Amino acid sequence: MKKKLNIHKLAYLVILSAMVFFVINACNKEQYTQTTTEDVNITGYLEKNPDQFSLFLQILERSGTKGYLGAYGKYTMFTPNNTAVNEWLKSINKTGIDQMTPAELKDVVRFHVLADTIATTKFTDGKLAQITLYGQYLQTGVAFKGGVSSYVVNKTTTILLSNVRTGNGIIHVIDHVLVPATKTLAQSIEANDRYKIFTEALKATGFYDSLNYAQTNIPDTTRRFQTVILESDSALKAAGFNSYTELRNKLSKGNPRSHTDSLWMYVAYHISTGASYTPDIISSPSISTLVPSEIVTTKLVGTKILLNEDEFNGVIEPGVEVNRTFSNQTASNGVLHESKSFYKIKPRVPTGVFFDITDQPELKAMAAWRVPGQGFNLIANGKFIPAGIRGDRIPGQPITYAVSSLPIGASDGRSYANRDVIQFNASTNNTARNFWIEIRTPMLVKGKYKVWICYTQNQNGPLDQIGIDVGTPQEQLLPNLVDFTQSLTSSGVPTANAARSDADGLMLTNGFKRYMATTIETATDGVTKGLQPVSVNNQWSVMVGKLAGVADIKTTDRHWLRLTALRGNQTANMNIDMIHFIPIDDDQNYPRFHPTGAIFKRP
Structure with missing residues (x-):
């Protein structure tokens, strides 16, 4: 049966045809x-x-x-x-x-x-x-x-x-019939003359066998697909390994199949579960490896994919570049990539991380970033501008990035570290505000840290619970609630005692600390003065460091810290300046910070 087109449909087709032609x-x-x-x-x-x-x-x-x-x-x-x-x-x-x-x-x-x-x-x-x-x-x-x-x-x-x-x-x-890969990862590596040294390492450590299963025969279904990032012979020779023997002598303690042997860990560090192509690598800040609790960090700089190029406390540790020409090689049970240089597990020890949460790449790219007196909304087109911040819903009222307009040297208690702060809306009963906010941390080396939320006190602030990696197998909920209405006087130290020599110890005992430098402190150069008064009415107490608890970080990586509102009225907001992750045995009171960015060590 033929169908009749009405005049409206005919007109639509004519217009559509004209548009396509244009x-x-x-x-x-x-x-x-x-x-x-x-x-x-x-x-x-x-x-x-x-x-x-x-x-x-x-x-x-x-x-x-x-x-x-x-x-x-x-x-x-x-x-x-x-x-x-x-x-x-x-x-x-x-x-x-x-x-x-x-x-x-x-x-x-x-x-x-x-x-x-x-x-x-x-x-x-x-x-x-x-x-x-x-x-x-x-x-x-x-x-x-x-x-x-x-x-x-x-x-x-x-x-x-x-x-x-x-x-x-x-x-x-x-225009072509698609042909599936027939060689396994192990066979693909062995068949390529670029990878003779790595092939021998695979066989010596036993990984050749685990990478040589056909999909249907893989006993561990979590490894149905795997990803290998390996070095070519030329890259290994450039690192001083002219043969497998030299690589073994340098890394192995005698039994390459032992999971504690450095050669076994070297190979395991180059393998991850799942089929990760370069876009998958770029979209994730890290790749899990077969070495327990060890990851490879990833970063896209221009068109370069860099592995293990990390920044710790302002110091950049150079990484290695992925060789895109020899990457995205599909095997029957996974995918191969090549790195341009030799890399292995980085030996690291826990160190203090003092995170100014405004230090986000998308914010740093804005002209108004850390310009005195200027600020902007953190929401654009219904989404958070920084990729390192997310929430359970987009609030109806703006989340703002604010910068102190006070001149350097003013004695106001709200002179933020680096002069800026982020104001988050949070409430338990207002659908225009967030129930929770998550902030992506900088790299944390596995270990135990005391977690300090550094904020400026607000009488309308919410009460929040702090969690790490919520919703994942590594989820942790920290024991101490953070009440954004509290000032440093909530530590039990009154204004009259704020300048006493034992005030810091008393505050620390009760889970509080100063994190901004005071007027009686000097920087390491002996010249720069702090701004936060020791005691000026109650202004000394408004910049608060509150201990949320101890986080046991199991994997060296960037993690998500969640602030969940347990109480908050219709206008509740929290002004967060910094988050400190300090190893449990380190000094928790220092360093302290200055609006100019200067860091004050213990006098």
Whole structure:
């Protein structure tokens, strides 16, 4: 039965056609169209276009997969046209589909099908989120040639027509048959002459065997896929290891298969669970490794992916660069990457981390950052501006970044460290405010730390519980609640005793401390004076360091600190300046801080 188009639909089609014509002729970038077909299923569409897909239909029929692709469901099929199938047959020395077994052809189909509808709008520069029915991931990206951009799959296959919607899924027409990886990670490494030294290390430590399983035979399902970042022979030689023997003699204590042996840990440090392609590496601040509680940190600087380039207390520890030319190598059970230089576990000891929470890359890029008297909203387009801050919902009232406008030398108790502070809205009964806020910490070396929340007292402040990595296996809830209405006098030290020599010890005993430098302190240069008065009415007490408790950090990494409101009225807010993570046996009172950024050590 023919369907009639009403005048409105006809007008819409005319306008749409004109727009498409304009876009296509306005630039040379390839446009990816969405096509809708009246066919009820994928196979129906292929049958209506035999000039393009008759050979792939033969593959479906001989493999016995035509039925389920014609049934109800949600599928995405990357469909090679007849030219692509002919080229593939020629490459494997076949002249027809009938020369392949149904089982072989079934694997071909399964590698081209995903059990979900994935349009190009969901493509990323990396692996697709959904795995193929074959059990391997597909990589997608965009290639530019002759001024024209095209979607590519697995680096070599171009999408000729995208987003053809059928009754049970989406078809993307491609110009090559996709071929799955057949070698395991271990086989792929051994087959490459670049990695002879690392191959020997794999075999000596036993990791060759664990990286050599076919997916279906892997005893540990958590390692169905693994990622290896390894050094080439040339990179190891540049580090002074001209052979495996030299590497073993330097790292091994005698038994490379022992989990306490440095050679075993070196290899384990280069392996992580899951299939992580470079976009996955970039999107995460760290990669877990097979060494318990040891991670590799990641950072994107320009176009460079850097591993273990970390900053501790303002000092940058140089890392190593990922060699993108030899990365994203898919194996049957994971993915390989290469680093340009030798790297191993970094020996570190816990050290104090004094985190000014305004030290966020996105804020530092703003012209108003730490400009006296200026501030701005931390919410833009419904999201937090800094990636290092998040909440349970976006508040209706702005979360603000504020900068002190007081001149240096003023005796006001609210002269923040580095002159700035962030004001968060928090409440238990106002849906326009946050129930909780999370802040990403700087790198913390595994160990035990006393956690201090440093804030400026507010009579309308909330009562908060502090948690570390909430919702993860490493979740910790710290025992002491932080009441933002409290000043330093809540420690039991009255204003009259604020200048006494024992005042700091008394405050510390009750879980409080000064964190701003006072007017009686000097910096290490003996010149710079602190701003916070020892005792001027009650102003001395408004800049508060409150002990939330001891956090047992199990993994050297950046962590999420959560502040959850347990009490807060309709106008509650908390003005947070710094968070201190101080090893439990270190001095908890010092260093102290100055609005100019100067640091005061214990006199």
